[in-house]
Amino acid sequence: MLDALTLATGVAALLLAAWTGWAAYRDQSTKDWHFIGMAVVTLLATVQLVVGIVQLARGEKAEQGTAIFVAYLLGAFAAVPAAGFMSLAERTRWGSATVAAGGVVLAVLEVRLYDIWGS
Amino acid sequence: MTTVEENTVEEKPKRLISGPGMLLVWFYGVMVVGAVSRSVYQIATEFDRAPLAYSLSAVAGVVYGFITYSLIRGGERARRAAQACCAAELAGVLIVGTLTVIDSSAFPDATVWSYYGAGYIFIPVLLPLSALYWLRKNRTAETTDTVTP
Numbered sequence: 265m266l267d268a269l270t271l272a273t274g275v276a277a278l279l280l281a282a283w284t285g286w287a288a289y290r291d292q293s294t295k296d297w298h299f300i301g302m303a304v305v306t307l308l309a310t311v312q313l314v315v316g317i318v319q320l321a322r323g324e325k326a327e328q329g330t331a332i333f334v335a336y337l338l339g340a341f342a343a344v345p346a347a348g349f350m351s352l353a354e355r356t357r358w359g360s361a362t363v364a365a366g367g368v369v370l371a372v373l374e375v376r377l378y379d380i381w382g383s
Numbered sequence: 384m385t386t387v388e389e390n391t392v393e394e395k396p397k398r399l400i401s402g403p404g405m406l407l408v409w410f411y412g413v414m415v416v417g418a419v420s421r422s423v424y425q426i427a428t429e430f431d432r433a434p435l436a437y438s439l440s441a442v443a444g445v446v447y448g449f450i451t452y453s454l455i456r457g458g459e460r461a462r463r464a465a466q467a468c469c470a471a472e473l474a475g476v477l478i479v480g481t482l483t484v485i486d487s488s489a490f491p492d493a494t495v496w497s498y499y500g501a502g503y504i505f506i507p508v509l510l511p512l513s514a515l516y517w518l519r520k521n522r523t524a525e526t527t528d529t530v531t532p
Contacts (some may be wrong), residue, residue, distance in 0.1 A: 335420050347409060354405040362409045369413055372504070 327382025396458025
């Protein structure tokens with residue numbers, strides 16, 4: 265898959281985690297700006313999902329198997345939005361902490377995606 | 384304040400997902416997806432290679448699912464059930480983790496609990512500890528909204 269896209273999504277996810285983690289540290293809930301940040305990260309993950317499926321459709325193979333690759337793509341796509349909705353339900357610092365955890369999980373998924381796709 | 388609480392306490396079960404509980408639900412949700420999808424894939428494709436390890440992953444997934452559901456549902460009974468499951472989960476992580484450290488051939492393939500969950504950034508061993516702490520804190524009937532770090 266596109267290594268640059270995987271890297272960009274992973275870095276963006278970590279930045280989001282740091283940003284919302286900072287908000288949690290300062291006892292703040294997620295604000296509009298945070299949701300814009302989540303939207304950007306989600307957009308990257310969506311592009312990644314589409315690119316990944318297109319590449320599979322073209323006949324390229326993921327090194328560790330198609331099913332695992334698609335499962336991780338879907339997980340990466342859903343991680344940040346799910347955490348975002350949970351932070352809407354929890355309007356305290358803990359909502360911010362949840363989004364930060366979501367960013368970290370997405371970054372881990374990106375590393376795994378890189379391994380699963382292979383070179 | 385107190386009158387509102389008295390009115391709602393009859394109908395609504397005590398929330399277990401307010402404050403730090405939400406973060407717990409997130410991590411448990413992640414572990415449900417991780418453990419269940421892993422076991423479904425492994426059982427479907429290569430069950431014969433390590434039946435015990437894959438069944439264990441499936442059981443772990445079910446336990447995680449039940450705890451997540453209990454946390455979201457809330458109330459005293461769900462709290463107790465979740466507490467029991469967290470204790471079982473902790474025991475499972477410690478037993479499987481120790482077995483894999485002592486004798487790595489005990490489980491031919493990795494499970495979510497191998498090496499105390501090192502493949503999952505030790506979330507499997509840290510999660511039940513923090514969950515048990517959180518559930519214990521919520522034992523009293525009154526909700527204490529003062530969450531101080």
